[in-house]
Amino acid sequence: MTSVHIAKRLSEAKRPGTTEVLKVENLQVSFPTDDGLVKAVRGVSYTVHEREVLGIVGESGSGKSVSSMAVMGLLPKSARISGAISYRGDDMLKMSERKRRSLRGRKIAMVFQDPMTALNPVHTVGDQLAEAVLAHELVPYKQAQARAKEMLDLVGIPQAAARLKSYPHEFSGGMRQRAMIAMAIINNPDVIIADEPTTALDVTVQAQILEKLLEVKDAVDAAVVLITHDLGVIAGMAHRVLVMYAGKPVEVGDVEPVFNTPRMPYTAGLLGSIPSLETSGGRLRPIKGTPPSLINLPTGCPFSPRCPMATEVCTTEEPVLEETDGGAHYAACHHWPKLAERADPTAIFRTNSEITP
Numbered sequence: 001m002t003s004v005h006i007a008k009r010l011s012e013a014k015r016p017g018t019t020e021v022l023k024v025e026n027l028q029v030s031f032p033t034d035d036g037l038v039k040a041v042r043g044v045s046y047t048v049h050e051r052e053v054l055g056i057v058g059e060s061g062s063g064k065s066v067s068s069m070a071v072m073g074l075l076p077k078s079a080r081i082s083g084a085i086s087y088r089g090d091d092m093l094k095m096s097e098r099k100r101r102s103l104r105g106r107k108i109a110m111v112f113q114d115p116m117t118a119l120n121p122v123h124t125v126g127d128q129l130a131e132a133v134l135a136h137e138l139v140p141y142k143q144a145q146a147r148a149k150e151m152l153d154l155v156g157i158p159q160a161a162a163r164l165k166s167y168p169h170e171f172s173g174g175m176r177q178r179a180m181i182a183m184a185i186i187n188n189p190d191v192i193i194a195d196e197p198t199t200a201l202d203v204t205v206q207a208q209i210l211e212k213l214l215e216v217k218d219a220v221d222a223a224v225v226l227i228t229h230d231l232g233v234i235a236g237m238a239h240r241v242l243v244m245y246a247g248k249p250v251e252v253g254d255v256e257p258v259f260n261t262p263r264m265p266y267t268a269g270l271l272g273s274i275p276s277l278e279t280s281g282g283r284l285r286p287i288k289g290t291p292p293s294l295i296n297l298p299t300g301c302p303f304s305p306r307c308p309m310a311t312e313v314c315t316t317e318e319p320v321l322e323e324t325d326g327g328a329h330y331a332a333c334h335h336w337p338k339l340a341e342r343a344d345p346t347a348i349f350r351t352n353s354e355i356t357p
């Protein structure tokens with residue numbers, strides 16, 4: 001779709017640094033429910049460097065939002081959390097709530113999928129932006145409002161001064177998402193977590209918003225964790241990508257090697273279902289079946305019931321992430337070397353009749 005233009009933007013964007021701003025180590029999150037323990041996140045690890053864009057992709061229910069809400073410290077009280085989530089080397093899971101709150105919205109900010117849940121309908125956009133400043137900084141209200149106007153300008157809202165007085169419902173979907181991005185960057189964060197920020201918007205507006213996100217992240221020198229269920233969005237938008245399945249990362253690496261030489265069948269399946277990729281013959285081919293229950297996970301590889309390459313070992317042993325081709329490309333699959341032998345890995349999801357007519 002729009003990836004070509006976005007690709008141009010990423011190559012124009014500032015290069016990532018080498019300093020780690022956010023490090024998630026073996027994050028596990030489960031929820032006790034009446035039906036049993038929901039193991040929503042089962043060992044997620046990633047590192048985000050200064051100015052880097054990390055894409056997290058996976059089908060609905062794979063634990064993307066739960067893991068990002070854990071980073072924000074916004075999970076419900078019932079959640080059982082373990083592992084470490086460090087901001088510049090400081091584990092936020094061990095911090096006082098006060099210190100954590102001072103980081104939230106200031107150093108680590110979030111853009112939600114639905115801005116209407118994050119924006120308050122009874123306050124003007126200008127007041128909400130100013131309040132976001134005042135929550136962390138003791139400045140005169142006028143100064144906070146001036147900053148709010150500057151941010152609306154930056155995210156491309158026309159007539160920003162007049163728009164400060166508008167209520168969220170007076171904005172279009174795309175404008176609301178721009179206002180959310182303005183809110184996220186207003187305190188100069190180091191990390192912006194954007195959870196499916198454009199899913200509710202039409203394709204043209206999606207591209208504009210994603211491009212704007214890349215532009216403003218450089219304006220405030222922030223890194224971005226971009227969460228999406230659409231691998232197509234990651235192309236040209238992220239430096240690195242982490243593919244999640246059933247609460248775990250199943251493939252991690254720089255965007256190019258993961259897209260060109262996927263080493264885990266699930267990633268290959270997602271690639272084959274992007275309509276614009278030539279490797280799939282131009283046809284949309286979604287992966288058949290549904291993700292497993294997170295209460296009663298099957299033994300072995302959680303993808304095995306849907307995987308055309310599954311063998312005996314796949315139903316008994318869950319594969320761990322291992323380095324495949326060097327260059328920090330990792331996959332969790334017993335048979336990645338077999339997938340690597342294929343000229344077109346996405347072809348494993350074609351039926352035999354499609355391969356040999």
Ligand SMILES: Nc1ncnc2c1ncn2[C@@H]1O[C@H](COP(=O)(O)OP(=O)(O)O)[C@@H](O)[C@H]1O
Pocket residue numbers: 031033038040058059060061062063064065066067076294
């Ligand atoms: N508060 C909760 N209580 C019980 N289960 C939850 C809760 N929040 C999320 N889950 C479950 O955790 C799993 C992962 O959810 P989520 O992270 O939202 O997925 P997604 O990848 O679509 O963002 C889902 O099965 C969801 O139903």
Ligand code: SF4
Pocket residue numbers: 264265266301302303304305307308309310311314319332333334335336
């Ligand atoms: S481990 Fe087996 S079932 Fe899982 S993705 Fe690899 S081949 Fe498929």
Ligand SMILES: [Mg+2]
Pocket residue numbers: 064065066195196
């Ligand atoms: Mg989600």
